[in-house]
Amino acid sequence: MQRRLCFVLGKGGVGKSAVSAALGLAAARAGRRALLCEVAGSDRASALFGAGDVDHERPVELAPGLFGIAIDVDHSTERYLASQLRVRPLVELLVHSKAFHHFTAAAPGLAELVTLGAIWSLAVELRPGGERPVWDFVVVDCPATGHGVALLETASNIRALAAQGPISEQSERIEQVIKHPAATGVALVARPDELPVSEAVDAAAALRRRDLPVALAVMNAMTPQRFRDDEAGALTAASLGAGGASAAAAAAALAHLERQAVEAVHLEHLEHGTGLPVLQLPLLVRQEFDLDAVQDLADAAASGLRSLGQ
Amino acid sequence: MIDSALADRWIVVCCGAGGVGKTTVSAAVALGLAKLGHRAVVVTIDPARRLGSALGLDHLGDEPRRVSPESIDDAGLTVPGELWALQLDAKATFDRLVARNAPTPQDRERILENRIYRHLSGAVAGAQEYMAVERLHELVEDGRFERIVLDTPPSRNALDFLEAPERITRFIEGKALRLLTQPATGGNIAARALHMGGAAVLSVLERITGAQMLRDVADFLGAFDGMYDGFAERAGEVRELLRSDDAAFVVVTAPDPGPTEEALALAERLGKEAYPLQGVVLNRVHGAPPVGDPAPHELRAILADAGARHPDDLAARAAETLDELRALAQHDGQAREALTAALGSPLLGQVPALPDEPVDLHGLARVTAALRT
Ligand SMILES: Nc1ncnc2c1ncn2[C@@H]1O[C@H](COP(=O)(O)OP(=O)(O)OP(=O)(O)O)[C@@H](O)[C@H]1O
Ligand SMILES: Nc1ncnc2c1ncn2[C@@H]1O[C@H](COP(=O)(O)OP(=O)(O)OP(=O)(O)O)[C@@H](O)[C@H]1O
Ligand SMILES: [Mg+2]
Ligand SMILES: [Mg+2]
Numbered sequence: 001m002q003r004r005l006c007f008v009l010g011k012g013g014v015g016k017s018a019v020s021a022a023l024g025l026a027a028a029r030a031g032r033r034a035l036l037c038e039v040a041g042s043d044r045a046s047a048l049f050g051a052g053d054v055d056h057e058r059p060v061e062l063a064p065g066l067f068g069i070a071i072d073v074d075h076s077t078e079r080y081l082a083s084q085l086r087v088r089p090l091v092e093l094l095v096h097s098k099a100f101h102h103f104t105a106a107a108p109g110l111a112e113l114v115t116l117g118a119i120w121s122l123a124v125e126l127r128p129g130g131e132r133p134v135w136d137f138v139v140v141d142c143p144a145t146g147h148g149v150a151l152l153e154t155a156s157n158i159r160a161l162a163a164q165g166p167i168s169e170q171s172e173r174i175e176q177v178i179k180h181p182a183a184t185g186v187a188l189v190a191r192p193d194e195l196p197v198s199e200a201v202d203a204a205a206a207l208r209r210r211d212l213p214v215a216l217a218v219m220n221a222m223t224p225q226r227f228r229d230d231e232a233g234a235l236t237a238a239s240l241g242a243g244g245a246s247a248a249a250a251a252a253a254l255a256h257l258e259r260q261a262v263e264a265v266h267l268e269h270l271e272h273g274t275g276l277p278v279l280q281l282p283l284l285v286r287q288e289f290d291l292d293a294v295q296d297l298a299d300a301a302a303s304g305l306r307s308l309g310q
Numbered sequence: 311m312i313d314s315a316l317a318d319r320w321i322v323v324c325c326g327a328g329g330v331g332k333t334t335v336s337a338a339v340a341l342g343l344a345k346l347g348h349r350a351v352v353v354t355i356d357p358a359r360r361l362g363s364a365l366g367l368d369h370l371g372d373e374p375r376r377v378s379p380e381s382i383d384d385a386g387l388t389v390p391g392e393l394w395a396l397q398l399d400a401k402a403t404f405d406r407l408v409a410r411n412a413p414t415p416q417d418r419e420r421i422l423e424n425r426i427y428r429h430l431s432g433a434v435a436g437a438q439e440y441m442a443v444e445r446l447h448e449l450v451e452d453g454r455f456e457r458i459v460l461d462t463p464p465s466r467n468a469l470d471f472l473e474a475p476e477r478i479t480r481f482i483e484g485k486a487l488r489l490l491t492q493p494a495t496g497g498n499i500a501a502r503a504l505h506m507g508g509a510a511v512l513s514v515l516e517r518i519t520g521a522q523m524l525r526d527v528a529d530f531l532g533a534f535d536g537m538y539d540g541f542a543e544r545a546g547e548v549r550e551l552l553r554s555d556d557a558a559f560v561v562v563t564a565p566d567p568g569p570t571e572e573a574l575a576l577a578e579r580l581g582k583e584a585y586p587l588q589g590v591v592l593n594r595v596h597g598a599p600p601v602g603d604p605a606p607h608e609l610r611a612i613l614a615d616a617g618a619r620h621p622d623d624l625a626a627r628a629a630e631t632l633d634e635l636r637a638l639a640q641h642d643g644q645a646r647e648a649l650t651a652a653l654g655s656p657l658l659g660q661v662p663a664l665p666d667e668p669v670d671l672h673g674l675a676r677v678t679a680a681l682r683t
Contacts, residue, residue, distance in 0.1 A: 012328015012464040013564065044568055081518065090514050097511045109429060144328040144464040146438070157429055165520015193667050196329075198360050226627050234624065237616035238609055245602035245632070246609040252599060252635050253628035255665060262666075285634045287641055289567075 002310070003185045003215065005123045005138045005177065007152060009203060010189030011196040012144040015220040017044035018289065019189050019281065020141035022297035026305070028065030029298065032136035035059055035122060036068045039115050039151070043070065045141045048294045069122070073111045076118040084166055109161075112154035113171065120174045123183075145199050152178065152186070152212050178212065185215030187279075190270055192222055192263035201273030216310060217276040219267055221283040227257040279304045311659040312342035312682050315588045319558040321446065321458050321551070325471070325576060326562035327569040328464040331593035333361055334668055335562050335661070336461035337395070338677035343457040344391035345678065350457035351394040353445055355438070364669045365395055372399035374455075377671070385671035394455065400441035407444055411540035417533065426530040438463050439474035447548045469579055472552070475545035482534045482541060558588040560658065565595055565645035574652050589658025591681070592646055596663045598639035604629050659683075 008020045020036060024045075027034040036045055038054065046054040049062040056075050059067035081091045094100045125134045142148035155171040155178065162168040178184045188203055190196040204214050227235070235257070238250035271278050281300050284293050316322055316339065324336040333356050340352035351374050354361050362370030366381035377393040405422060412418035421427050442462060449458050462471050516524050534541075551557060559580050563573035573590055580587040606625055614621035642663075650657060661680040668677050 012330070013566075013569065014329060017568075084518055085514065093510060094514055100511060100515065146464065161425055161429060161526065162520050162523035164522065166517065167519045167523065194669050195356075195360050195667070226631065227624075231618060231624055234613045234616035234618035234621075235628065238612040238628075241612050241616075242604075242608055244605075245600055246604040246612070248600045249604040249609060249625075249628040249632040250613075252631040253624075256631045259665075285637050287637065287644075 003181075003183055004133065004136065005119070005140070005184040006215075007140045007142055007148070007178075007184070007186045008189060008218075009142045009145060009148040009152075009186060010218075011191075011199040014189050014191045014196050015281075016144075016189050017042065017141050018048065018294065018297060019187070019218055019220055019301075020139050021045045021048045021294045022281070022301045023187070024066050024137070024139045025063055025294060025298035026302040027137040027139070028063060029302065031065070033134070034066045034137040034139065035135045036062065036066060037119055037122065037138060037140040038068065038070045039119075039140065040143045040147070041070075042141065042143070046070070048289070049291060071115050071118045073114055076114045077110075080114060080117055080170075109150075109154045109157050112151045113158050113167075113174075116151060116154055116174055116178070117170060120177055124177060145203050149203055149206055152207065153210055156210060181213035181215070184213055186212060187216045187218055188214060188274060188276070189218040189220055190266075191220055192266040194266065197266050197270045197273070200270060204274040204276065214274070214276060216308075217270050217274045217278045218281060219270055219278050220281045222267075222280050223256065223259045223263055223283055225260060227253055227260065229257070229261075232257055277308045277310060279308060279310070311589070311591075312339055312678070313346065315658060316343070316558055316560075317346055319588075320456075320556040321450070321460065321558070323460045323462065323552065323557065323559050324562055325462045325469070325559065327564075327572040330562050330564040330569045330573075331661070332464075332562050333461045334674070334677060335560070335591060335593060335681070336459050337361055337365070338661075338668070338674050338681055339560070340395070340457070340459040341387075341389070341393055341671075341674055342678040342682055343459070344389050344393040345387075345682075347390040348456040349392040349394070349454070350459065351396065351449060351455045352459040352461065353396055353398055353442065353449070354461045355398045355442060355463045356461070359397060360669060362395065362397055364674070365393075365671060367395060370395060370397045372396060372402045374449075381671060385675065387671065387675050391456075396445075398438070398442055398445055400438045403441040403445050403448070404437065406448070407441075407541070407544075408537075411537040413536055417537075421530070421533045424526065424530045424533060426526050427533075437474075437478065439471035440478050442471055443475055443548050443552075444544065447544055447551075450551065469576060472549075472583075472585075475548065479538065479541045479545050482531070482538055553584055553586070555586060557586050559585050560588055561590045562593055563590060563649070564593055565642040565649075567645075570645060570649050570652075573649070577653065589655070590649065590653060591659040591661065592649065592657050593661045594663040595642045595646065595660055596635070596638040598643070599632060599635045604632060 006023060008016050010016050024034045024036040038045055043054060046062060046068040051060060051062050051068060054060055054068045054070045056070045056072035059069045062068045078095055081094055085091055119140055122135060123138045127134050142151060155174040159168055159171040186207055188200040190200040200217060207214050235250045235254050239247050239254055242250060279301065281297055284296055286293050322339055324332045326332050333354055336354060337352050340350045343350040359370060365377045367375050367377065374394045374396040377395065382389050408421050409418050442460060446458060446460050449455055561573050561576050563569045577587055577590060610621045610625040613624050618624050659681045661677050664673060664676055666673060668674050
């Protein structure tokens with residue numbers, strides 16, 4: 001995850017927001033200026049830092065070195081129009097036109113293109129006067145798989161629709177960045193269950209077909225390796241022989257051991273199915289998934305990525 | 311709940327936040343209705359197509375297929391009715407919708423080959439949500455099924471699928487845009503003024519999109535000319551059906567703050583917009599293990615007798631695991647309390663977090679069993 005731009009994708013509820021927050025925090029702690037981007041009205045990731053409303057105009061600091069921004073389609077559309085037309089009254093004419101709203105509300109892929117365009121311009125923005133980018137790391141908490149893949153595919157789709165003109169040129173510029181494996185990496189998140197892993201495997205194939213650089217798989221919420229197979233015998237004896245809570249503890253341990261075995265199978269499926277290095281993140285048992293949890297997850301992400309050489 | 315709240319509903323719609331178990335619960339409800347003797351079909355939206363294979367239906371596609379009585383027997387189930395399933399294919403459904411409404415075969419071809427249409431009917435901008443509702447309409451017309459259960463796609467906004475038909479028909483209607491693309495012919499002063507404004511908008515728009523894309527859009531909208539009424543009528547019919555007593559909405563959620571927040575918002579909106587919300591199902595709830603602390607000496611002694619190499623350490627890890635289970639159960643219990651308090655009514659159903667993921671008929675039957683009580 002040394003690349004500048006990272007899209008975090010996965011099935012609904014697998015922990016995309018939590019993982020995005022953790023990756024952003026890990027990067028910030030490593031001294032990189034990191035930006036966490038939220039799209040499509042979600043604020044789960046920034047909420048983990050206890051931030052109130054994250055602005056869509058300007059990044060707000062969530063933790064030392066980590067900033068957050070929410071991409072808003074209407075706002076970004078207006079900004080994009082302003083940059084293209086450069087004449088304020090023309091922009092006003094469009095944004096106040098009913099026809100234009102009908103067009104943008106349902107035109108295939110426009111909302112996605114505008115969102116992607118906004119992310120792209122954040123990723124390529126340079127510091128004043130310098131050659132260095134404003135952001136060393138931009139992590140995007142994407143919507144669930146289908147919509148997330150659609151978001152990434154949108155630049156190519158629009159280019160196929162608009163053969164020439166500014167919108168086509170803009171799409172091409174975006175594509176050059178998001179398809180460039182040195183600049184961009186997609187992280188596919190799953191949980192150790194069959195369906196989320198299958199979706200991640202399918203998404204990896206779909207993204208590769210579109211030449212999008214899938215870089216990493218993340219297996220989130222893994223049951224810790226706490227018991228060994230050779231302990232099963234003693235635990236079985238205790239679950240049968242002991243009374244009450246002791247038997248319950250032994251039974252819980254056996255179930256845990258079984259879960260470890262099931263998850264090992266899913267892990268292998270994720271690894272082989274995607275052909276990607278897999279970052280493993282632990283299941284955190286908490287009453288509340290709060291900032292502490294994100295910090296633990298960021299620690300695990302940092303050391304996991306280090307050992308993967310990422 | 312299947313036996314009471316849902317048994318006499320023709321259509322059951324399962325909605326909720328991403329990953330809470332909509333697809334699983336939909337399949338389990340359909341199985342439950344088949345167990346009650348109905349011919350039930352579940353319309354699944356499961357891009358990874360795992361549910362089809364779970365039901366023994368490999369390569370499940372857009373056409374309903376029956377789960378074979380043999381595989382039901384093999385799973386040890388008794389099902390007096392019939393369980394059918396299909397996997398939504400948004401593009402195929404959209405193509406049929408166009409074919410049904412196109413005045414001539416030429417009109418149909420013109421649309422199917424239009425580049426804008428080809429993108430629209432794919433995965434983008436609510437097309438899947440729209441087509442889920444359209445597929446439901448087709449099945450209602452088909453008349454073969456006594457019960458139809460509709461799974462809904464993982465949307466950014468769980469109500470997208472109710473709004474998508476309107477949004478897309480509005481685009482196709484494109485009144486305003488059509489006005490722009492047609493030459494001014496007579497009309498009153500107001501219309502001409504509007505048209506002038508329109509022409510300006512058009513030319514500005516063209517500076518952004520390029521002339522060709524705008525031409526394609528105009529061509530696309532032109533091709534739909536005359537079909538809009540048919541589309542709007544169908545969208546209206548489904549909306550009416552979904553608001554009637556033939557339908558039931560089930561909001562699925564998980565014991566986590568994010569999904570719960572979404573479930574509450576969803577329930578409120580369904581109520582406000584007069585959709586027949588039957589209630590909320592809480593899925594993946596961890597049950598409480600027996601209370602009491604494990605007696606460390608007893609556990610240690612039995613483990614040692616049974617040959618454990620580090621009985622102290624093993625007993626401590628086992629106790630830690632039991633504590634975690636309790637914490638999970640407590641967490642989920644609190645989430646349930648918070649949910650029912652906010653709803654102001656009891657839950658429609660609750661499904662335990664199953665140790666084995668319900669990805670076969672046997673597992674689905676366990677979800678069904680939890681939803682029947
Ligand atoms: N490693 C973990 N251990 C324990 N709980 C976790 C972990 N990661 C995420 N969670 C919990 O799982 C739930 C879902 O996480 P999150 O909101 O990040 O998922 P998501 O994929 O972004 O969901 P959505 O598809 O709705 O955007 C949250 O309640 C979160 O607290
Ligand atoms: N009661 C349960 N116990 C254990 N696992 C479950 C249970 N219900 C669902 N699951 C598992 O949880 C995951 C999510 O379920 P499912 O795919 O049905 O959710 P969904 O709401 O349809 O997701 P999506 O929003 O991605 O369509 C799957 O891996 C499923 O097998
Ligand atoms: Mg999220
Ligand atoms: Mg689903």
